[in-house]
Amino acid sequence: MIQLKETIEVIQEEMSEVQDVLSVTSIDRHQQKEITNARNRRVVSMLGGMKNFKYILFANKYYGQCLKDMKNKFNIATYKDLAKTELQEALNYISNWKPNVHTEKSIIADWLVKRDNGDIKKGNLRALNEYLILNSGFGQNNQVFNCYTYLLYWCECQAPMKYPGPSHLGFCRNLMKMIMSKKSQLSINACMI
Known part of the structure; x- marks a missing residue:
């Protein structure tokens, strides 16, 4: 009987050691x-x-x-x-993980630098433009939003193919600034190019 108790104690000690090893494995x-x-x-x-x-x-x-x-x-x-x-x-x-706010802003800043340096692929550029539009305060049912979307697409994707060279970018950026400053007076008809 004493030998059985000693055996049980030894087994319990060994099980405890195994559990310790498993907890750090x-x-x-x-x-x-x-x-x-x-x-x-x-x-x-x-x-x-x-x-x-x-x-x-x-x-x-x-x-x-x-x-x-x-x-x-x-x-x-x-x-x-x-x-x-x-x-x-x-x-x-x-x-349940969520990125912090600074992560998203940092990523967008990196994409903007790539865009400004011309180091961005067309699909990524479209994604960036869509993100910027949807986070710019325009509503999707807004005519100005539709106009702005069309112009962004044209300036970033169509104009470079039709009018190669850096001149179209300045024109497009100035056009965007004008639209943003007069967005309340703008109609969708003014956006047709």
């Missing part, structure tokens, strides 16, 4: 994939799907920022160092 590759999939789902759903203009502009930075924020929260160097015991908490964190 990092997640395995299947759990790493689970973290990656959760992050991907969160970013895609936040940005309205992969075909949305927001996805085009923000996805790459948001993927990285989500993992960076998670690593900071759990005080780890890489998400692969996450303890197995913290996996569920990390998944919950990711499913």
Whole structure:
């Protein structure tokens, strides 16, 4: 009987040691994939799907920022160092993750610099223009909004093909400023080019 009690105590000590080891053991590759999939789902759903203009502009930075924020929260160097015991908490964190306001502003600022330097692809330029229009205070049913949208598209996408060279950009920017200053007096007829 004494020997049985000693055996039980030894087994309990060993189980305690195993639990200690498990609590500091990092997640395995299947759990790493689970973290990656959760992050991907969160970013895609936040940005309205992969075909949305927001996805085009923000996805790459948001993927990285989500993992960076998670690593900071759990005080780890890489998400692969996450303890197995913290996996569920990390998944919950990711499913509720939101980028801070400065992240979005920084991303848009980077896109604007690329646009101004001419280092932007046509699809990205359209996405940026759509973002800027929708965040400029115009309503979508507003005639000025429709006019502004058309002019942005024409100036950034059509004019460079029809009138190559830098001269069309100055004309288009001045036209945009005029429209913005007289938006209350503008009718959709004035926008037809």
